[in-house]
Amino acid sequence: MSFGFMGIQFGWGLQLANMSGIYTYLGASPDDVPLLWLAGPMTGLLVQPVVGSMSDRTWNRLGRRRPYFLVGAILASTALFFMPDSSALWMAAGLLWILDASINVSMEPFRAFVADKLNVDQRTAGFVMQSFFIGVGASLANALPYIFRQYGVTGSTPSGIPHTVQYSFKIGAVVFLLAVLWTVFTTKEFPPENMAEFERTRRKTYGSATGLAKVFKVIGELVREISNAFTNMPKTMKQLAPVQIFTWLGLFCMWMFFGLTTSYHIFDAFGSDDPRFALGQEWGGNAFAVYSIVTFAIAFLLPKLAAATSRKTVHMIALVFGGLGLLSVYFIHDQWVLLLTMVGVGIAWASILSMPYAILSGALPAARMGVYMGIFNFFIVIPEIIASLFFGRIIRGIFGENNPTAPLYVVMAGGAFMMIA
Template sequence: MSFGFLGIQFGWGLQLANMSAIYQRLGASPDEVPILWLAAPMTGLLVQPIVGALSDRTWTRLGRRRPYFLVGAILSSIALFFMPTSTTLWMAAALLWILDASINVSMEPFRAFVADKLNASQRTAGFVMQSFFIGIGASLANALPYIFSRMGVTGTTASGIPLTVKYSFQMGAVVFLLAVLWTVFTTSEAPPEDMEAFEHERRHRSGPGALFAEIAGAVRDMPRTMKQLAVVQFFTWLGLFCMWMFYVPTVATHVFGATDPQSEQFARGIEWGGLTFAVYSIVTFAVAFALPVVARATSRKATHALALICGGVGLLSVAVIHDRYLLLMAMVGVGIAWASILSMPFAILAGALPANRMGVYMGVFNFFIVIPEILAALFFGRIIRGVFGADNPNASLYMVMVGGVCMLVAAACVTLVHDAGDASDDDVIGGDAHEPLTVQGSVQPVPSSGLIDRDPNS
């Protein structure tokens, strides 16, 4: 069920490691890069809660979540294929908006899919399995331009984008589609137990008004654990956005000494930066299955806090590293953090949510990922110009260090989170009883958990 995440992260990985460099090669200055990244958080803010709420009330021959996987994958693959053929800055930015919106259509239901199909005791392992496939996908995506370079691929497109990047994006388009198709056609979803009642409820709760009322209600009624995790997510993703926007250019300027974005030295630095991203992705899937063991020995909170500390220290260490190979060690810490970021918050959250509203709540939870990214996109350029100077060659390095500090703050905030543990039987049954969009007993994982059958009033 998680194999499709390999393809999804292939798309994200190519974007995160290469878009800043693509923008700069198409004429963007460093202080313009943050605003050009606005597509990812804005589309996430708009698309994920809507898709989450829609998928909660959907049932087709493909099931509840899988139709969204499929549509998003097709559109994402088209955008990935044409992205490296961009000839102007506006064309690249427009394709990024299409790409990010499409990836979000595929990605959000995957979170609810795991919570749907697994009972409470399996969810930590389920989200860790997503981290495993995310790590594999990102590792391959990050390393591809370097691999093409070692294979002898040289040259650029007419607009200056390296052919190694072009071929990587186009291969990524194929991988994305095939991986998601594998999940779509090899998994199943249990239908609502009372389809007639389900359809009746859906007809009477249809329309944009009901949809946005459902999202607003989810925001209003957020559980305490979700509110506390929101603070952790805010600082975590602010730090990650600093890394994704500025780390690879930092490698080119700080470690390789490049000053001209069009120079061969800059291109080599970008390739090496992407390769070190592959290292943190390799670490992610290498340590993914150790996280549940550590969590059982300590707690999910302690595991996540320790992982974030590793990530913060890894990013801060870039400031004192001038050897390209030592960067690989810095990315080990980031990889540990990333493995936990992709699993522990969602495992903690799933135990605090009504079982019947996983889709919409997972979409709302994405607010606390994209809001810090929107703030970063809107204000990081001004910070660079006002604090560091638009022409400061070390500006990107300083922003990477800001990212490290944000991760350490997030680690401190984890200690304030109340981890309710796995949801009790009564919580699951209560979630069924109060679901506004579907009927009682209609949501997964009822067929596998049997909890509804054990309540005589259900």
Template structure:
């Protein structure tokens, strides 16, 4: 029987850097999507209460794709390609093509369909990256591994979020266009994003090797026993009943946290245009300038996230991961609520600092806590199941927020951010019930 030791050697800084570098490209695509898709939808004629429904493509693809990809990557092994890297490779090619196609959209339907493809492709790359840390790093380095991913997520998002502003204000590329035509500054940003995405992911694919399954004979037997898509879907369904207790507790935290972030991604562009620039007309210069400024705002929160990626492990070492995450979410939630009171564009950068702190913690702490509670041979599978508690709240928010904004807040989209802020604070408090098994050892 072939057995590989469960012991994982500690990796050097540069080895962790290389295995995480692909997230620079993944977040480049994700940030362009988050900062610009609502703007694209409104440019193509979407009404304010339609935006959240059009965004349904993103969480729905995550709901379907991530657990299936996690399940399949657990059952993949190739002597050269490894376990996770084939999915990095395929997702990068598809996502890069979708990024190039998105600004070519001429109708709402076309943009919504490309968003579906784009988000599915990003998920194909992204989900195995989460399991990658659990595969390659010992428990003592997992927080550092997820923190390195968070650094590249922040760095990629900083540059990507700022691109439309740079093209408009540095290179003097127009940020306005005829009615229902996507501006050139947005188009060029997506083209650059497609290039960066594939180059960054390929860096990880070709610079990092993977460990084989611990017990190859047992792994092969289990793979044959559970082979087949329907068996995989059935096992994913059973996964909800077999979730470790820590995973169930974190699921509640994630549920409320991701309602907040999804509301921010959907509604910040129309909220800032309306609340700080005094317009809801996507054909105006003020509206498109507001869209550029939202990119700057998102650059700030992602920049803070990148910097905090190296601070949070130190803080967590003193306070514990649960309390660190709780404090970060409480600060982030209060910051999101405060946007309601700000009508000056440059002042809107201040709450982005608190939101960046919450974002850094959300990308690091739950996964570091979870990795210590999962069996190594099902790391990708459970990471995929865990993603349900990222996408289900987004689907719920997509269905409800449009109606809430229209009928309760009378199309004042800024109040969607307030709802998100309070939801994030609830998620913060719920960290009190989480058991971190690494801290109990």
């Protein structure tokens, strides 16, 4: 049931560890990076609630959620395959928009899929299982460029992107598609409990209109449904909102700038033309692999800890570990010691991927699970959009243009945000 998430995270892992480097190879400066990362949060904001609402109203031969897994996987795999062949900054940015939109189409229904198939008592274990597969997929994806380097792969594309990254993305595209196909064709979904009511709701959405009128009717109904769900947000979701906002603001700071921090702060690279820059990017991927390994190593401890204390307590402690890990980067100049910072991040990531969803799912009506999971994503993407739009200006204002010390301090800011959460 969760195996497809390994493929999805393979795609995410490659993106998170390598996109800032790819942008830099194609001519972007550090203060350009936040805006170039806008694709992820914007597509999440637009796609996830719409797909969630649509999947709540879908039932066909493949079921309710699985049609979206399949379509998203095909499109995302295509974008992953061609991403490292980009010859210009605009091309990489455009492919990232396609990639992130497609990943969101696949990923959003997976959260609702677990809640659909498991009862309330099983959901903590179900979301933890997703954390396990996310950790496995991300650790393999993050380490791939370094592994290729160790096997003697050298050289780069005409635009300067190393072959180690190029080959990793192409393998990632295949893994993404095959893993999601496994879930699509080996799992079954339960039909709606009240099929008559389900059909009535679906007719209300799609109606008897045809052509362009039908398109506008569907859009209007989806907007109404999302607005209604947002207005009547459960209390539990409101309580989790500020936690999610600060948590994901911290994560976004790390994802945007940890690889650049490794190149500039740990490997002392002067720019993207310096050979140490590529080595730093690959080692940054190794660091991300460490936090992913920690994630799947401790994932199955979380339900036991939550049962002994509470989900809230486990999540709070995990976030403190993550914040301390990112803040400690300032004091580290050795590449091997740097890996230890990711132990704290891995503990936090395992909890971030499971505890908030386990807490939330018990407070949501089953018939609206998809739309509410999509709306919950607002509290992830809105802080990321803020970071994308304004962090570049803040970096230029404080550090000046193209300052190689800026990434370190943004990563530390990420640690502070996680502590606040």
